[in-house]
Amino acid sequence: MASEKSYDVIVVGGGPGGTSAASFLAMKGRKVLLLEKEKFPRDKTCGDAISGKAVGVLAELGLKDALERAEHGDVCGVTFSSPDGKRAEIFFRKKEGEIEKGYVCRRLVYDNLLWNAAKNMVDARDGVEVMGLVRENGKVAGVKARAKGGEELVFKSNLVIGADGVSSVVAREIRGSDVDADHTCVAYRAYYSGVSQMNGTIEIHFVKSIMPGYFWIFPADGGLANVGLGMLMSDMKKKNVNLQKAMQEIITQNPLFKSRFASAQPASPLKGWSIPLGSKKRALHSDNVLLVGDAAGLVDPFSGEGMGNAMLSGKIAANVADEALLAGDFSSAFLSKYSELLWKEIGEELSLSYKMQRLARIEWLLNLVISKAASSERAREAIAGTFANEKAKKEYTSPLFYLRLLLS
Ligand SMILES: Cc1cc2nc3c(=O)[nH]c(=O)nc-3n(C[C@H](O)[C@H](O)[C@H](O)COP(=O)(O)OP(=O)(O)OC[C@H]3O[C@@H](n4cnc5c(N)ncnc54)[C@H](O)[C@@H]3O)c2cc1C
Structure with missing residues (x-):
C-alpha cells in the first residue's frame, strides 16, 4: 500500500457537491485533494435541470459564463399536466425587460465544466475510488483508495468531506446505511431525440398511473429531450409499480404523449438511480468529517432538485472547514456549526417542499x-x-x- 502526502482537506466525489467544496476551499488558499472514482467526462443519471440556486453558486465560482457557453437547453417556463389530462403552460415573468431563463445542461457537460474548473485549483484525481476512511488512535485521519489498475493508496488529512453521492462510503462509515423508503425517491431517465411539440419549458406531468409521482420531459441541447419519471420508494413498493414499464406505457399509450413520441428515438438507455430526499434530517457531520449533497441527503422533496443544495452545502462546508483549519479543531462539536448553518439556510425550504410533496398526493x-x-x-x-x-x-x-x- 503506497502512502502519499497529506492535505488540509480531502474531498471524496467529484460531482457538483464535491467540486464546489474543493473549489471554494482552494479559493481560500487551502491544499485540497479531490478524488473521483469515474473518469471525466462522465454521465450521472439526472433530469439535468439547473436550478436558480445552482446557477447562483456557479456564479460565485465565476463559472456562469462557462455554463452560458456550454451546450445546454434554454428554459422559459414550466408546463404542468394533471392526472385528468389538463395541461397548463406557465412562462417565467419578465425581469427588467428580460425574460428570466433557466438551463437544462446534460450532466456529462455540466459536471465536466465543474471538474475542469476545480482541477485548475486543486489536486484532482479521477479514476481513484475511495474504499474507506483511515483511522489513527480512533480518529479519522484520511482515506484509503484504489486507483484504476489496482494500486492501493492512502491519503492523509484531518478533515474529510464526503461528497460521494447517494451510496456514499464516507456517510456509511460515520452513520451506517440510511435508505428510508419514505424519504427516498426512485427515478429513471433516458434521452430521446425527435419528441414533438417541445416548447422550451420544463414539463412536469402528474400521470395517473404513477401518482403520487411524476413524469418529466426537459428540453436539453441539440433537440434532445431528457425524459424520466420518479416516485417515492415506499409508494412504488406499496402500489407495486414497475417504473420502466410505466414509462413505456406513458410514451406509447397515454393520449397526451403517444403522438409526441410517435417519431421519437431513444438516444440513451433508460437508467435508474435513487434520490435521498431532504424531508428527513440526517447526521451531516462527525469528528473530522462533513457530508455534502446526496451523501448528506439534501434533495428537494417536491421537485427532486439536488444540484443546488449539493453546491450550496459544498460552499458552506468549505467555509466551516476553513474555520476548523484556522482553529485546529476538527471535533464534532466544532463541525456542528456546519449542520447549524446549513439547516438555517435550507431547513425551512425543505420542510415547505415536503408539505408540497404531501399536497401533490391529493x-x-x-x-x-x-x-x-x-x-x-x-x-x-x-x-x-x-x-x-x-x-x-x-x-x-x-x-x-x-x-x-x-x-x-
Ligand atoms: C433521475 C434523476 C433525476 C434528477 N433530476 C434532477 C434535476 O433535474 N435537477 C437537479 O438539480 N437534481 C436532480 N437530481 C438530483 C441530482 O442528480 C443530485 O442531487 C446531485 O447529483 C447531487 O450531487 P452530488 O455532488 O452530491 O452527488 P453526485 O452527483 O452523485 O456525485 C457524486 C460523485 O461521487 C463519485 N463517487 C461515488 N463513490 C465514490 C467513491 N467511493 N470514491 C470516489 N468517488 C466516488 C461518483 O462517481 C460521483 O461522481 C436527479 C436525480 C435523479 C436520480
Missing part, C-alpha cells in the same frame, strides 16, 4: 389547480409569481392561495 387538488391554470391567465400569473422566490412558494401551502386561484 389528485383532485392537482386536477383543480392545473385546470384553473389552464383556463385562467390570472391563475397562471399567480403561480408564476410563486416561482420567483422561496417566500412566495409558501403560498402553495396556504388554503387562501387555492381560494384565490378558484376566484381568479
Whole structure:
C-alpha cells in the first residue's frame, strides 16, 4: 500500500457537491485533494435541470459564463399536466425587460465544466475510488483508495468531506446505511431525440398511473429531450409499480404523449438511480468529517432538485472547514456549526417542499389547480409569481392561495 502526502482537506466525489467544496476551499488558499472514482467526462443519471440556486453558486465560482457557453437547453417556463389530462403552460415573468431563463445542461457537460474548473485549483484525481476512511488512535485521519489498475493508496488529512453521492462510503462509515423508503425517491431517465411539440419549458406531468409521482420531459441541447419519471420508494413498493414499464406505457399509450413520441428515438438507455430526499434530517457531520449533497441527503422533496443544495452545502462546508483549519479543531462539536448553518439556510425550504410533496398526493387538488391554470391567465400569473422566490412558494401551502386561484 503506497502512502502519499497529506492535505488540509480531502474531498471524496467529484460531482457538483464535491467540486464546489474543493473549489471554494482552494479559493481560500487551502491544499485540497479531490478524488473521483469515474473518469471525466462522465454521465450521472439526472433530469439535468439547473436550478436558480445552482446557477447562483456557479456564479460565485465565476463559472456562469462557462455554463452560458456550454451546450445546454434554454428554459422559459414550466408546463404542468394533471392526472385528468389538463395541461397548463406557465412562462417565467419578465425581469427588467428580460425574460428570466433557466438551463437544462446534460450532466456529462455540466459536471465536466465543474471538474475542469476545480482541477485548475486543486489536486484532482479521477479514476481513484475511495474504499474507506483511515483511522489513527480512533480518529479519522484520511482515506484509503484504489486507483484504476489496482494500486492501493492512502491519503492523509484531518478533515474529510464526503461528497460521494447517494451510496456514499464516507456517510456509511460515520452513520451506517440510511435508505428510508419514505424519504427516498426512485427515478429513471433516458434521452430521446425527435419528441414533438417541445416548447422550451420544463414539463412536469402528474400521470395517473404513477401518482403520487411524476413524469418529466426537459428540453436539453441539440433537440434532445431528457425524459424520466420518479416516485417515492415506499409508494412504488406499496402500489407495486414497475417504473420502466410505466414509462413505456406513458410514451406509447397515454393520449397526451403517444403522438409526441410517435417519431421519437431513444438516444440513451433508460437508467435508474435513487434520490435521498431532504424531508428527513440526517447526521451531516462527525469528528473530522462533513457530508455534502446526496451523501448528506439534501434533495428537494417536491421537485427532486439536488444540484443546488449539493453546491450550496459544498460552499458552506468549505467555509466551516476553513474555520476548523484556522482553529485546529476538527471535533464534532466544532463541525456542528456546519449542520447549524446549513439547516438555517435550507431547513425551512425543505420542510415547505415536503408539505408540497404531501399536497401533490391529493389528485383532485392537482386536477383543480392545473385546470384553473389552464383556463385562467390570472391563475397562471399567480403561480408564476410563486416561482420567483422561496417566500412566495409558501403560498402553495396556504388554503387562501387555492381560494384565490378558484376566484381568479
Ligand atoms: C433521475 C434523476 C433525476 C434528477 N433530476 C434532477 C434535476 O433535474 N435537477 C437537479 O438539480 N437534481 C436532480 N437530481 C438530483 C441530482 O442528480 C443530485 O442531487 C446531485 O447529483 C447531487 O450531487 P452530488 O455532488 O452530491 O452527488 P453526485 O452527483 O452523485 O456525485 C457524486 C460523485 O461521487 C463519485 N463517487 C461515488 N463513490 C465514490 C467513491 N467511493 N470514491 C470516489 N468517488 C466516488 C461518483 O462517481 C460521483 O461522481 C436527479 C436525480 C435523479 C436520480
